[in-house]
Amino acid sequence: MRDSEMTTCAPTLLELQWAVRRDVLGLADGAASEYVVPDGLAPQARLAIYRNTANSTLLTALRLTYPAVQALVGSEFFEGATRRFIGQCPPLSAHLDSYGGSFPDFLAQMPEAASLAYLTDTARLEWVVNQVLHAxxxxxxxxxxxxxxxxxxxxxxxxxxxxxxxxxxxxxxxxxxxxxxxxxxxxxxxxxxxxxxxxxxxxxxxxxxxxxxxxxxxxxxxxxxxxxxxxxxxxxxxxxxxxxxxxxxxxxxxxxxxxxxxxxxxxxxxxxxxxx
Structure with a gap:
C-alpha cells in the first residue's frame, strides 16, 4: 500500500492478526494480502507458505492424536478427511493438544466412512486417551x-x-x-x-x-x-x-x-x- 493509504487506513494489530489468521486458515480469500509487502514475492504466495505450514502442523497434530484411526483407514483417506476437517473446523487456540475433539463426530457424518461403523467410537477412545495423556x-x-x-x-x-x-x-x-x-x-x-x-x-x-x-x-x-x-x-x-x-x-x-x-x-x- 502507498504511504498515504497506510496513514489513513492502517489496521490495528488485532485486525491485522485476524486478517492473517483467516487467510492462513483458508477462511478468507486474500483478505490479508493488501497488508503484505511484495518485496519480490507476491503477497498471496507469501501467505500460501504460511497456509501450507499451518495445514501441515494441524495435520501432524491430528495424526498424533488419532494413530489408530489413520491405520484403520489408510494414510490417503486419513489425510483427505483431516484436510476437510481442518477446513470446516479450524482451531480456536494455539494449544494443539486440545485440537481435534470434534473429529469423531466429523467422521460419523462422512458418507465415505459409513461402512466402518466402529470407526467413530475408536476415534472417541483415542480422543479420551489424548485428553488423559495431556491433562x-x-x-x-x-x-x-x-x-x-x-x-x-x-x-x-x-x-x-x-x-x-x-x-x-x-x-x-x-x-x-x-x-x-x-x-x-x-x-x-x-x-x-x-x-x-x-x-x-x-x-x-x-x-x-x-x-x-x-x-x-x-x-x-x-x-x-x-x-x-x-x-x-x-x-x-x-x-x-x-x-x-x-x-x-x-x-x-x-x-x-x-x-x-x-x-x-x-x-x-x-x-x-x-x-x-
Missing amino acids: PDGKPLDLRRLEQLADADIETVRFLPSPAARVLESCFPVDVIWHAVLSRDDSALAGINLDADPVWLYVHRGTSGVAVDRITEEQCRFTAALLAGRPLHDALVDGPDAGTSVWLAHLLASGCFVDVCLSSQASRRATGRQVA
Missing part, C-alpha cells in the same frame, strides 16, 4: 480428608475428579481394536467380533502411563456420576451393587479424585465461577 497433573485425594468428614456430611459429599480420569462406553470392542491396531497384531484384529457385547472403559493416567481398563456397566454409571459431580449418596442409591464400595476403593487408589467437598461448597464454587 495437567493432579495430586490424588488424601484419604484423611474423608476421615475428617462428619457423619452428617456423608450424604452431601462430592468428589472432585482428576483431569486425567474418564469413562467411555461403546457398542464395539474399541479397546481391543485400538490395542490390536497400535501393536500391529493382525491375528488379534482378525479375531475381533464386532457383534460382541458393548464395552465400558475406565481411562486414567497412572505412574506407567495411560491405562484403558474394561469395567462393568454399573461401575461405569457409578464412576460417571461421581466424575460429573453428583453426591456420593445419590450415586450409591442409583447403583447399590454389593461391589460398589470395592470399586470406589479402586477409584480412590487409582487417583481418580483430587479432593472432596460438600454440596453447599460446590454450589458456592459454581456461583463464584459464574460471577467471575
